[in-house]
Each structure stands twice: as structure tokens, then as C-alpha cells.
Amino acid sequence: MDVGEKLAQVFTHAKRVVVLTGAGVSAESGIPTFRGQEGLWKTYRAEELATPEAFQSNPTLVWEWYDWRRQKVHACAPNPAHFAIARMEAYYPEFHLFTQNVDGLHRRAGSQKVTELHGNIWRMRCVKEGKVVEDTRVPLEPLPPLCACGALMRPHIVWFGENLDPEDLNLAFGLARQCELFITVGTSAVVQPAASLPIMAKQSGAFTMEVNPEYTPISSYMDLTLLGKAGEILPELIKLFKV
Numbered sequence: 001m002d003v004g005e006k007l008a009q010v011f012t013h014a015k016r017v018v019v020l021t022g023a024g025v026s027a028e029s030g031i032p033t034f035r036g037q038e039g040l041w042k043t044y045r046a047e048e049l050a051t052p053e054a055f056q057s058n059p060t061l062v063w064e065w066y067d068w069r070r071q072k073v074h075a076c077a078p079n080p081a082h083f084a085i086a087r088m089e090a091y092y093p094e095f096h097l098f099t100q101n102v103d104g105l106h107r108r109a110g111s112q113k114v115t116e117l118h119g120n121i122w123r124m125r126c127v128k129e130g131k132v133v134e135d136t137r138v139p140l141e142p143l144p145p146l147c148a149c150g151a152l153m154r155p156h157i158v159w160f161g162e163n164l165d166p167e168d169l170n171l172a173f174g175l176a177r178q179c180e181l182f183i184t185v186g187t188s189a190v191v192q193p194a195a196s197l198p199i200m201a202k203q204s205g206a207f208t209m210e211v212n213p214e215y216t217p218i219s220s221y222m223d224l225t226l227l228g229k230a231g232e233i234l235p236e237l238i239k240l241f242k243v
């Protein structure tokens with residue numbers, strides 16, 4: 001069976017499917033990726049901003065970056081890639097989506113079985129009490145936002161050097177090891193531990209495919225890399241295989 005036949009067979013008959021997304025799935029919604037040409041890391045020293053140390057030393061600057069991103073996300077809408085993934089959730093008996101994105105666009109497109117591995121830009125938490133609140137105000141004023149207790153609020157986001165939620169990780173590792181089809185969409189696959197999930201799935205026998213306009217460090221491990229935009233390829237796949 002060649003890889004095209006294998007793809008058709010697994011895409012049509014798989015029961016347990018996992019999708020992992022990164023910033024590329026939101027690119028066609030107009031949200032800049034992190035490491036692309038016009039990427040977020042270019043405009044800002046983001047490697048220094050998305051850290052607890054940066055927040056400690058200059059909470060206002062970090063909040064200005066997040067408020068700018070919240071305003072950008074607020075003006076954007078899910079694209080056909082998000083809707084195609086929501087369609088897959090309805091089709092496959094056991095489906096789960098893990099996203100590294102914090103923009104919330106998957107839920108706005110209708111995805112419900114979604115785990116936001118790196119948090120959510122619309123949530124914030126008190127640095128003292130740990131209480132998490134949803135706050136969708138744009139723009140956020142005044143910056144930095146304070147808790148009623150008077151302490152600083154921080155974005156409810158996993159920064160570099162911070163651990164992901166162990167429950168999220170256990171679920172991700174477990175489903176990556178059990179799935180029959182693992183689809184990685186729009187990630188440069190450089191950030192750990194998310195980037196290990198596709199490899200884990202491959203080592204556990206899943207059919208692994210990647211959708212990205214460029215090759216990435218995991219491409220050589222994948223059964224199939226479809227070079228192109230998620231908003232074009234995913235709708236084509238669900239149409240082709242009648243998902």
C-alpha cells in the first residue's frame with residue numbers, strides 16, 4: 001500500500017485521532033506567527049517577554065505586548081483550517097485537539113475537545129491567590145491589571161521555563177501513544193514538550209502527518225508532510241475523504 005492509499009485508509013477509517021496545532025493554523029486568520037517573516041518574535045523581543053523574569057522586572061511592558069496581541073486576536077476570526085478541525089472532532093469517534101496557541105480561535109470555530117497546552121490569552125490570574133478569571137476587555141485599561149486583593153494579575157499563559165499543566169501533559173502523552181492518526185498542523189516543532197508529541201505518536205505506531213508550507217525538524221519522522229497552507233489543505237482533505 002503506498003502512502004496515498006494508506007492516507008486514504010487511515011483518514012477514512014481511523015477511530016482514534018489526535019491533532020496538534022501551532023501558530024500556523026491561525027496565520028490565515030491574520031494572526032502573526034512567532035518565528036515567521038513578520039513573526040511576533042521579530043517585532044518584539046518576545047523570547048524575553050514570554051518569561052516569568054520579564055514579568056517580574058517589567059509587568060507593564062509584558063502586559064502591553066499581551067494587550068496588543070489581544071487586540072489583534074479580537075479583530076480576527078477563525079479560518080477554514082479551524083473549521084475543518086472542528087469538523088474532524090464531530091466525525092471521528094475518539095478525537096482530541098492539542099493546541100500551543102493561546103488565541104482561542106479553535107473554540108470560536110466550534111472545537112470543544114481541545115486542550116490549550118500553553119494557556120489562553122483571554123484568561124489571567126492573581127499572582128498572589130492564583131485565582132483564574134476570564135477577561136475579554138480590549139483594550140485592557142489600566143495596565144497592569146490588578147486583582148481585587150491588590151496584587152498583580154498575570155496572563156494565564158505558560159511562559160518559557162514554566163511547566164505545563166501536568167494533567168494536560170498526561171492526557172497529551174496518553175492520547176499520542178494510543179491514537180491511530182496524528183496530524184500536526186502549523187508548528188515549527190521547536191518548543192518542548194509539545195514538539196515531542198508527534199514523535200511519540202510515530203513511535204507508538206500511529207500514521208503521522210504534518211501540514212506546513214515548510215519542512216520542520218519533525219518532517220523526516222513523519223509518514224507524510226503536506227507542504228502548503230492549513231486553510232487550503234485541511235478543507236481539501238475533509239472533502240476528499242468525506243469527513
Ligand code: BV8
Pocket residue numbers: 021022023024025027028033034035036039050100101102118157158159160161162163164185186187188189190191192193211212213214216228229230231
Ligand atoms: C518546560 C506562550 C519544563 C507565550 C509559549 C532553557 C530554559 C528553560 C526552558 C528550556 C530551555 N531550553 C529548552 C527549554 C524548554 C522550552 C523550549 O522548548 N524552548 C525552545 C524555544 C528551545 N520549553 C519550555 O520552557 C516549556 N516548559 O519545558 O517546562 C522546564 C522548566 C524549567 C526549565 C526547563 C524546562 C514551556 C513552553 C511554552 C512556552 N510558551 N507560548 C505566548 O504565546 O505568549 S511558546 C510559543 O511557541 C507559542 O506558544 C507557540 O505556539 C509556540 C510554538 O511556536 P509555533 O506555534 O510553532 O509557532 P512558530 O511561529 O514557531 O511556527 C509557525 C509554523 O507555522 C511555522 O512552521 C510556519 O511554517 C507554519 N505556517 C505558517 N503559515 C502557515 C503555517 N502552517 C500552516 N498553514 C499556514 N498558513
